[in-house]
Amino acid sequence: MRPTIVKAAALLALLVGVSGPALAGWELNMPRGVTPVSHEVYHLHMLALGIVTAIGIGVFSAIIWSLIHHRKSRGVTPAKWHESMTAEIAWTIVPFIILIALALPAAYVMINMEDDSGAEMTVKVTGYQWLWHYEYVDDEVDFYSRLDTSRQAMLGEIPKPDDYLVGVDNPLVLPTDRKVRFHHTSGDVIHAWWVPEFAMKKDSIPGFINTNWAEVQEVGVYYGRCAELCGRGHAFMPITVKAIPGEAYDEWLELMQAGEDEAAEELVAGHFNDEDYQVVENR
Numbered sequence: 001m002r003p004t005i006v007k008a009a010a011l012l013a014l015l016v017g018v019s020g021p022a023l024a025g026w027e028l029n030m031p032r033g034v035t036p037v038s039h040e041v042y043h044l045h046m047l048a049l050g051i052v053t054a055i056g057i058g059v060f061s062a063i064i065w066s067l068i069h070h071r072k073s074r075g076v077t078p079a080k081w082h083e084s085m086t087a088e089i090a091w092t093i094v095p096f097i098i099l100i101a102l103a104l105p106a107a108y109v110m111i112n113m114e115d116d117s118g119a120e121m122t123v124k125v126t127g128y129q130w131l132w133h134y135e136y137v138d139d140e141v142d143f144y145s146r147l148d149t150s151r152q153a154m155l156g157e158i159p160k161p162d163d164y165l166v167g168v169d170n171p172l173v174l175p176t177d178r179k180v181r182f183h184h185t186s187g188d189v190i191h192a193w194w195v196p197e198f199a200m201k202k203d204s205i206p207g208f209i210n211t212n213w214a215e216v217q218e219v220g221v222y223y224g225r226c227a228e229l230c231g232r233g234h235a236f237m238p239i240t241v242k243a244i245p246g247e248a249y250d251e252w253l254e255l256m257q258a259g260e261d262e263a264a265e266e267l268v269a270g271h272f273n274d275e276d277y278q279v280v281e282n283r
């Protein structure tokens, strides 16, 4: 081997060796999420990724093989055919089959995303510049939820908290394993309520109500944010959802209805430890 190639290989090995631990922290693939819809979206993504990977390998193998076997130094002369009916039919039918194979499961998932039938409760989410309002429609509980990062932390005068720029004062509390219907609307401009772990992103449009649903399957703290540019404070209207077991949620609801907000907050906090909040570090 030439010395330059050896040097390049050594450098590459060094880079991989040094960055290996750092790469381990990367989540390159799409997150699986914690709802049935997010799992379906994940499988759809893996199916599409598998198909495009197979196509990529097939096409590039054909190109590389052709380049090597038909190179000029071997004295190969170009083929002269054109208008091959077989080729025309093949490259029409094969992509058609691939598209159908992708479209059928995609349509199924999209229909399921919108199917809020059988929901056990409804939360109305209203976006405002620049905070959210949550209303538990059947339970007479509602509150505003806004960014909970102090100005001192933003200016670096005090250490940044774990939930820097993503934590809120009043998180949305949801029960696990219950189908929750969401009604999305807005009180001013267009916002969008987006929680990646739920595979949920829905526009909040003034004068309209958009609907979707989630059934959170794991107790946890989930973060999201407004996903529609809505003005100066767009980057400062995060979403925090805390999912707790159904029984605890019922208790929480009773406390909220009784106006005992602090006890309700403590009850929710009791279900989490510091590690549950660390997800922020990976964003």
Ligand SMILES: [Cu+2]
Residues within 6 Å of the ligand: 127, 128, 190, 191, 192, 226, 227, 228, 229, 230, 234, 237
């Ligand atoms: Cu917004």
